[in-house]
Amino acid sequence: MNEPLYEKIYRTIRDEIISGKYRRDSTLPSESALAAIFSTTRVTVRNALTRLSSEGYLYSIAGKGYFIKNKKFNKYLFEFDEKKILNSNIDKSKLISVEIIKPDVELSYNLRLPGNRRIVAIKRILYVSDKKVAYDEKYIPYFSGMPIIESEINVTALHEMVSNKEPLYSMKKKLAINVVKSSEEVMKIFDFNQPQSVFKVEQTILDEDNEPIAWSKLTYLMDYFKIEARLQLNK
Amino acid sequence: MNEPLYEKIYRTIRDEIISGKYRRDSTLPSESALAAIFSTTRVTVRNALTRLSSEGYLYSIAGKGYFIKNKKFNKYLFEFDEKKILNSNIDKSKLISVEIIKPDVELSYNLRLPGNRRIVAIKRILYVSDKKVAYDEKYIPYFSGMPIIESEINVTALHEMVSNKEPLYSMKKKLAINVVKSSEEVMKIFDFNQPQSVFKVEQTILDEDNEPIAWSKLTYLMDYFKIEARLQLNK
DNA sequence: CAGTGGTCTAGACCACCAT
DNA sequence: TGGTGGTCTAGACCACTGC
Numbered sequence: 001m002n003e004p005l006y007e008k009i010y011r012t013i014r015d016e017i018i019s020g021k022y023r024r025d026s027t028l029p030s031e032s033a034l035a036a037i038f039s040t041t042r043v044t045v046r047n048a049l050t051r052l053s054s055e056g057y058l059y060s061i062a063g064k065g066y067f068i069k070n071k072k073f074n075k076y077l078f079e080f081d082e083k084k085i086l087n088s089n090i091d092k093s094k095l096i097s098v099e100i101i102k103p104d105v106e107l108s109y110n111l112r113l114p115g116n117r118r119i120v121a122i123k124r125i126l127y128v129s130d131k132k133v134a135y136d137e138k139y140i141p142y143f144s145g146m147p148i149i150e151s152e153i154n155v156t157a158l159h160e161m162v163s164n165k166e167p168l169y170s171m172k173k174k175l176a177i178n179v180v181k182s183s184e185e186v187m188k189i190f191d192f193n194q195p196q197s198v199f200k201v202e203q204t205i206l207d208e209d210n211e212p213i214a215w216s217k218l219t220y221l222m223d224y225f226k227i228e229a230r231l232q233l234n235k
Numbered sequence: 236m237n238e239p240l241y242e243k244i245y246r247t248i249r250d251e252i253i254s255g256k257y258r259r260d261s262t263l264p265s266e267s268a269l270a271a272i273f274s275t276t277r278v279t280v281r282n283a284l285t286r287l288s289s290e291g292y293l294y295s296i297a298g299k300g301y302f303i304k305n306k307k308f309n310k311y312l313f314e315f316d317e318k319k320i321l322n323s324n325i326d327k328s329k330l331i332s333v334e335i336i337k338p339d340v341e342l343s344y345n346l347r348l349p350g351n352r353r354i355v356a357i358k359r360i361l362y363v364s365d366k367k368v369a370y371d372e373k374y375i376p377y378f379s380g381m382p383i384i385e386s387e388i389n390v391t392a393l394h395e396m397v398s399n400k401e402p403l404y405s406m407k408k409k410l411a412i413n414v415v416k417s418s419e420e421v422m423k424i425f426d427f428n429q430p431q432s433v434f435k436v437e438q439t440i441l442d443e444d445n446e447p448i449a450w451s452k453l454t455y456l457m458d459y460f461k462i463e464a465r466l467q468l469n470k
Numbered sequence: 471c472a473g474t475g476g477t478c479t480a481g482a483c484c485a486c487c488a489t
Numbered sequence: 490t491g492g493t494g495g496t497c498t499a500g501a502c503c504a505c506t507g508c
Contacts, residue, residue, distance in 0.1 A: 030474060030475080041497070041500085047496090060474095061505095063476095063504070063506040063507085075314050077311070078313065080309055080311050081309050172466055174464070175311055175464040176462070176464075177464070179460055225413060228409070229410040229412075230407065241478090265492075266494065276478070276480065281495090284494095297485070297493070297494045298488085298494060299493065300492095301494085
């Protein structure tokens with residue numbers, strides 16, 4: 001047998017769960033019971049159970065046992081990169097303005113800030129072979145020690161701009177992608193005569209307590225947008 | 236100290252990686268060395284290292300050691316559900332046709348099938364408050380024992396239709412989302428007078444060897460589309 | 471109280487890698 | 490050949506849950 005024992009235990013229990021042997025929220029045999037069943041020790045059983053838990057098949061409660069979780073088969077993983085999400089890659093970007101402003105309603109809501117807080121607003125246009133394809137707005141509450149050097153800002157991703165305030169690994173990000181009619185501001189940028197459907201990608205960076213610490217809005221022209229994703233199943 | 240030792244080891248090494256103590260592809264101290272450093276055993280060290288590996292900070296090669304991986308902070312998780320991706324939920328769907336066809340070029344390419352294989356083509360229209368909002372086309376290579384009962388088809392998701400041929404857990408899915416001009420067929424469905432930009436969501440179901448076993452195309456009207464995603468960081 | 475999962479020890483043997 | 494990660498054993502003590 002080439003297959004490690006913990007792998008066999010993993011497969012066996014996973015297949016039992018999938019085939020519906022256990023009801024949802026019903027409990028698995030205990031670690032010691034499983035160890036006896038597979039003629040091994042708790043450590044090896046735990047190896048399999050830990051993996052099943054991290055993959056979303058199980059959850060455990062100390063002192064009680066392991067319970068079956070309803071695994072969803074509709075979670076997809078995709079990569080989002082401000083530049084790579086476009087069909088062709090961005091080959092130029094132009095900084096339009098860097099200002100310190102007071103929040104309007106949209107900003108106040110998305111950054112959960114009172115009207116008197118100062119916010120750094122950075123606006124850029126992204127180009128693909130000299131054609132405007134996206135409008136980038138980043139909004140970050142102003143704090144001292146923040147770099148507002150234009151040359152730096154142009155190559156800095158949103159999460160990097162706040163990473164000296166908050167360690168990278170503790171940051172959370174949220175994305176919302178949808179289609180909206182272009183605003184007055186966007187119409188000016190893209191030289192639209194009349195409102196037009198555009199992609200809006202809102203990115204919110206949150207700290208460990210889910211408080212927003214940065215917000216950005218990317219407006220893409222249609223026909224320059226593509227996402228590819230794969231189902232997240234194992235690991 | 237309340238914090239378990241393996242947690243402390245995990246944090247310590249993670250922070251060292253993030254702070255850039257190790258160069259990319261450079262190797263970590265060996266398990267035994269780390270065990271000595273933290274005055275513990277290999278088992279406890281491995282607990283921390285396994286977690287760091289599954290979170291994408293490290294990878295290991297048997298006989299060589301642990302290596303630093305460049306963790307990307309741009310992977311997002313999102314849920315995709317044919318019905319829930321619309322701003323308002325689908326409240327009606329109408330089956331247009333179920334046919335057995337021979338593949339055209341697009342189908343032959345996406346399902347990697349020769350021109351003489353038979354394919355089941357299922358076409359539906361999805362409604363939100365009596366308005367057509369999406370056109371659903373599913374294509375599955377015909378195999379015996381396949382249910383082609385109209386009442387069943389209407390409530391069956393793509394991956395369920397092939398799940399008696401292939402176990403659910405071994406299936407992989409791939410998504411591609413972009414914007415295209417409506418085809419002749421789509422124009423007829425939505426009563427367009429002229430081509431118009433629409434969302435195209437292509438879903439491919441693959442078996443364990445990445446061979447396609449089903450393919451679907453969902454065409455959504457603009458303004459009825461929304462994705463929300465969260466950054467995948469830990470676990 | 472006995473049973474559970476959570477943590478940890480101090481060993482062991484193996485296959486693989488570099489020298 | 491010695492070092493590495495991969496697998497596994499046979500114990501241990503703890504905090505917690507249910508009775």
